[in-house]
Amino acid sequence: MSVRVVARIRPLLDTENDRDIIVRADRADEGKPLTIVKIPSPKNGAEEFSFAFNGVYDQSTTQEELFTAEVAPHIKALFQGLDVTIFAYGVTGTGKTHTMRGGLKLAERGVIPRLLSNVFRRGKKIAKDSNGETTVQVALSYYEIYNDKVFDLLEPPEKRTPSGLPLREKDGKTVVVGLSERSCEDLKDFEKLYIEANTNRVTAATKLNAHSSRSHAILRVKVTQISGDMIRESTASAIDLAGSEDNRRTDNGKERLIESAAINKSLFVLSQCIDAISRGDKRIPYRESKMTRILSLGQNNGITIMILNLAPLRSYHLDTLSSLNVSSRAKRIEVREIENEIVFKQPPRTNSGLGGANIQRQPLRPLNNAHNVHTGAIAAKAAEKAAEKAADKPAKAFNVYTDKSSKPILPPSRATMPIANSSQVRQVLGNKRASEPSELSARPTKLVRPSQTSLPRVVPQTMSQPGSQTLSISAEQIEAMVEKKVAEILASRAAATADPAPAQAQSALSENQISEEVRKRLEALERRIDSDGQDARSEGLRYLLQAKQAKERGDEETALRFYELAQPYFPGQEKLKMKIDRLRAKLAAKDGGDIPAMEAQKPRKHRLPKVKEVENEDEYDGTEADVDDESFVDRKPARAKAAKKKAVKGPESDDGPASPRTRQLLDIVNSRNLALIRGLSGFGTKKAQDLVDHLNLRDGEGEADIASLSQLRMLPGMGSRTVERAYEGLAV
Numbered sequence: 001m002s003v004r005v006v007a008r009i010r011p012l013l014d015t016e017n018d019r020d021i022i023v024r025a026d027r028a029d030e031g032k033p034l035t036i037v038k039i040p041s042p043k044n045g046a047e048e049f050s051f052a053f054n055g056v057y058d059q060s061t062t063q064e065e066l067f068t069a070e071v072a073p074h075i076k077a078l079f080q081g082l083d084v085t086i087f088a089y090g091v092t093g094t095g096k097t098h099t100m101r102g103g104l105k106l107a108e109r110g111v112i113p114r115l116l117s118n119v120f121r122r123g124k125k126i127a128k129d130s131n132g133e134t135t136v137q138v139a140l141s142y143y144e145i146y147n148d149k150v151f152d153l154l155e156p157p158e159k160r161t162p163s164g165l166p167l168r169e170k171d172g173k174t175v176v177v178g179l180s181e182r183s184c185e186d187l188k189d190f191e192k193l194y195i196e197a198n199t200n201r202v203t204a205a206t207k208l209n210a211h212s213s214r215s216h217a218i219l220r221v222k223v224t225q226i227s228g229d230m231i232r233e234s235t236a237s238a239i240d241l242a243g244s245e246d247n248r249r250t251d252n253g254k255e256r257l258i259e260s261a262a263i264n265k266s267l268f269v270l271s272q273c274i275d276a277i278s279r280g281d282k283r284i285p286y287r288e289s290k291m292t293r294i295l296s297l298g299q300n301n302g303i304t305i306m307i308l309n310l311a312p313l314r315s316y317h318l319d320t321l322s323s324l325n326v327s328s329r330a331k332r333i334e335v336r337e338i339e340n341e342i343v344f345k346q347p348p349r350t351n352s353g354l355g356g357a358n359i360q361r362q363p364l365r366p367l368n369n370a371h372n373v374h375t376g377a378i379a380a381k382a383a384e385k386a387a388e389k390a391a392d393k394p395a396k397a398f399n400v401y402t403d404k405s406s407k408p409i410l411p412p413s414r415a416t417m418p419i420a421n422s423s424q425v426r427q428v429l430g431n432k433r434a435s436e437p438s439e440l441s442a443r444p445t446k447l448v449r450p451s452q453t454s455l456p457r458v459v460p461q462t463m464s465q466p467g468s469q470t471l472s473i474s475a476e477q478i479e480a481m482v483e484k485k486v487a488e489i490l491a492s493r494a495a496a497t498a499d500p501a502p503a504q505a506q507s508a509l510s511e512n513q514i515s516e517e518v519r520k521r522l523e524a525l526e527r528r529i530d531s532d533g534q535d536a537r538s539e540g541l542r543y544l545l546q547a548k549q550a551k552e553r554g555d556e557e558t559a560l561r562f563y564e565l566a567q568p569y570f571p572g573q574e575k576l577k578m579k580i581d582r583l584r585a586k587l588a589a590k591d592g593g594d595i596p597a598m599e600a601q602k603p604r605k606h607r608l609p610k611v612k613e614v615e616n617e618d619e620y621d622g623t624e625a626d627v628d629d630e631s632f633v634d635r636k637p638a639r640a641k642a643a644k645k646k647a648v649k650g651p652e653s654d655d656g657p658a659s660p661r662t663r664q665l666l667d668i669v670n671s672r673n674l675a676l677i678r679g680l681s682g683f684g685t686k687k688a689q690d691l692v693d694h695l696n697l698r699d700g701e702g703e704a705d706i707a708s709l710s711q712l713r714m715l716p717g718m719g720s721r722t723v724e725r726a727y728e729g730l731a732v
């Protein structure tokens, strides 16, 4: 089944005026359910765009109607062993939290409390119908992803470590290592835990001078059915994503931009994943952000429902178009519906392999079920009781009331109709980046303006990971870079948003364009990067990897965005800068010069000799191939200079024929044979692996073998000393 994508248009708030309504729900045919969202073109109000969804819920839709139509039908499947994921996507203030969490009153309860209520009710029924032979246990995990770091919300904020909890792949699923899990007997238990956890979320956010809605919140409800020695586990995940708004249209200060960059990055990666899946690419960039790793859209077996929340107002116009574009593509994602199999109780394992102080253990699963068992423990009844004292209530806390049986309501637009064809989705804009009417900034925001001091505190979290080589960068520089970078990213994002044509044109470019070989190499590099942990260099490399992949598919706008994201990690690197400049100029030439003026006018100087001098913009075509993308990685300007200097008086000059020893060294290097390279003097496994990865990357770009020692010295992680040691260590 495809990911089911439904849109929900929220009603007007008291302060909003119905004159400003521009988004409306519609149906494909008279008498059919609502499946279409209509919105005018920002450039020409007379023109209207239509986006088709599996279901559309208009302003009058109640919480109960939405739940009954979209979530309740899947509770049965959950108990049959299928995992269910429900996530809310949309701009800040469009009703994601209202939809997922809801309000205080019974009728205002959102998807999450209703889901729990239904789960408990069904669990009780199963136990009763089986005369107590089957017991149903419910356990909760609740965590947030803030600035691409995972924090347990069932633990008090004081217990957080700056780097958050790590993720691991286990049996084909992404698990959060060390995440706590609490058993939950009934709705009251749940209410207490949930309120306490949301208080933790607000407290933690306040400490950072941020707003809790700037993180993605993930509630995981694990249902374990035990019958004799048989166990069946399944999980319902309810995810309230952070707002996907464009910062140019909010009153975000510079400080918030760092945080926004993390949100934008994860949501951008999400949209990249959606694009890649809908194009049928083999490689989906899940690993580029924690949120997408956890969400694993289209990878997880089970049922996925994406709720796109929309505000009907003009002040959200461009953001609404952007989110409509992303989510309407998500419909094409196919999800395998595979039940989690029943497993049998076995003696507990002594070591699960996953560390972490809080990790719970679970019974050993038979290996033949390993592909779909859940990790994480069945939280024992003796699980830690929630702290008695709930401090300040969260801003949007709600009460869960005992469940009253409610009249089932027919789904207003439970559409099983096939997705409308793409012709129904109108092209939105031309190529030019949309300028914003001034009224677009008028919408309310929930963002808290932080103090000036928050920037240096937040930035080093990202930049100062172990292994980072970019620490010399000052807070001011970062601030300037971030400001510039975000402005640029958002400018190009708006352009992409305003014009879905390139994305659709891209879908015509098949993934065959990335050869199998290149894909393998990229994946190898990705794994390598991943194993490097979270250091800033890895982060930079990830962006470079993304950029290269985008370039491979001919998506230069995306490539540019990723190169720009990578830039702060490789400060002072002329090659990268030139690459960015060139791409900008090239795109500007395509777009008729409509790029941020400050960039378009940049003088092109300090070119490295290797790069072809460019006289006019036409000549940019084809100049990419002669630039080694990653040659700046691991290299500070001073170091590059030193390497150059040494190249002249190295083991041997590159002039004239290579000596036998040089030949021998180059042969070993060019063999790409890990064992041989590791055998070189001064090479450890990591260095050897880095070199092989890099050579593979060069291959993917059609670059020739390493022909000289000076060329070798210029490779990432090499340098003169390494080359000298390897050279000296060779017996001729």
Ligand SMILES: Nc1ncnc2c1ncn2[C@@H]1O[C@H](COP(=O)(O)OP(=O)(O)OP(=O)(O)O)[C@@H](O)[C@H]1O
Binding pocket: 009, 010, 011, 013, 090, 091, 092, 093, 094, 095, 096, 097, 098, 099, 213, 241, 242, 243, 309, 446
């Ligand atoms: N369907 C609805 N009915 C009534 N009020 C709604 C509805 N949807 C949203 N609202 C109201 O709109 C406001 C914004 O909603 P909410 O906070 O849920 O947005 P959000 O998308 O979660 O924003 P953020 O990304 O900042 O968390 C709230 O006051 C909420 O009560």
